[in-house]
Amino acid sequence: MIPLTTERLRLRAFAPGDLEFVRRLHVNPDLVRFIPSATTPDEATARRRLGRFMSLVDHPVQGFSLIELRDGGGGGGRTALGTAVGLVLVKPIPSSDGAEASVLEIGWRQVAEHCGHGYVTEAARAVLDAVHAAGVEQVVAVTDPENLASQRVAERIGMERLGLSRDFYDARLVLFRSFGASRGAGWLPAGWELLDVGEYAFPGPSRDQLVAAVLAGGKRTTTALLAEYEAGSEPLPAPGRRELVVDSAGTPVCVTEDVAVDVVRLGEVTLEHAVAEGERYTDLVGWRAAHERFWTGPDYRGWFTVRGTEPPAVDDDTLVVCTRFEVIARRPGWEGGR
Structure with a gap:
């Protein structure tokens, strides 16, 4: 699925040199507020998280894509070429009833100082399109009911708001869904993307x-x-x-x-x-x-x-x-x- 490029962004696989970015990404106050488990308090935790981000690099549709700028990001030249600003993830979403995952989720995280420029929306739209193009029919996203910024991202990339749900993560979350063209993936069995x-x-x-x-x-x-x-x-x-x-x-x-x-x-x-x-x-x-x-x-x-x-x-x-x-x-x- 990666690398991908958009008008302003490059999405690439995580690499060993991205450890400091992983630390910076996970001190965003909004991220810590809405996803407390994302806190990265020490180097050992940051390394484990980086290892996780690198683990799906060869999967055709799952994975963790690092978002970096292709140019100055439209910020008057104040932001350097290649600056890492966030990530987009695609992975199986855990069911609240403990059953095996049955659908992929898309999610996003952003470095605090780069919020407000639409980078995550632009990157998430490219990833969602690529996943559907690979033959994955359905993708979901979930957000905290108070996380209005994340809900706006889901809507802007064309996902349908289904309302409050407890189907995933054993929590009350706002559920979004996206359907791609129902063309399947040829020889691959149903559920291959999981x-x-x-x-x-x-x-x-x-x-x-x-x-x-x-x-x-x-x-x-x-x-x-x-x-x-x-x-x-x-x-x-x-x-x-x-x-x-x-x-x-x-x-x-x-x-x-x-x-x-x-x-x-x-x-x-x-x-x-x-x-x-x-x-x-x-x-x-x-x-x-x-x-x-x-x-x-x-x-x-x-x-x-x-x-x-x-x-x-x-x-x-x-x-x-x-x-x-x-x-x-x-x-x-x-x-x-x-």
Whole structure:
């Protein structure tokens, strides 16, 4: 979905260097008033929040977009090119009854000193249009009944006011809804936009090779460090969980469903599991060496550092999550690396 550009703005993914912006964003008095949980009192909290903002960077419709100015912002040259002014988020909205999320929400936050220029409205309209263009039929927004400024944003981007509701966040909120063209998303199953994104390695040749192996049927298992789920505050996979697998361009290529999940010591991983990873491993020595190179490499270790967590040691006792999955839907005509 990102990057996007509008007349005055550029929307991009969050990066490790945006930590100070995350702090500034979350001291806006109106934000703290209406969303107390958004308070960011210390660096550890700011790092966790930044990690969350970076976590959906490859999802085709979900994500956290940083809003920055393409020029001086029409402020007489007083605002610098590239100044970060806010964010727009798109994510599944939690139901008050505890049921699984059934619809995406769009929301927005803004740095206090940049309010009043229409930046959030301009950015939110671009994001909402992009989400509908991707095939998502319905999106909602919720605001505190006293947050009139946020309600005006929802109305200005064309969302329908439905009135007060307790359907979401277990709170009394003003509910808005937007419907796009009901054209679906082709081969993708209903509810695809709510699925977690399945990311193999980092974008580049390695990811596309792994995705090609999944689509070809050779790859049916994967392995991750347990510490990765802990650092990202993510629940462990479980049988029945589905993922929207993307390639390096962030394009959905298939949907997988987990059929078995085991947490074991690295030294206990079986040859059967290693071979089923589809990367031409014939013994555990080669499998182990390749995975240790990835888990101790700068990109992977940097992922932990951004989240304020020390990268874990990797040895026989390191806990890993071994997942077996199957492909339940695939994009027609997909060719690796394209």
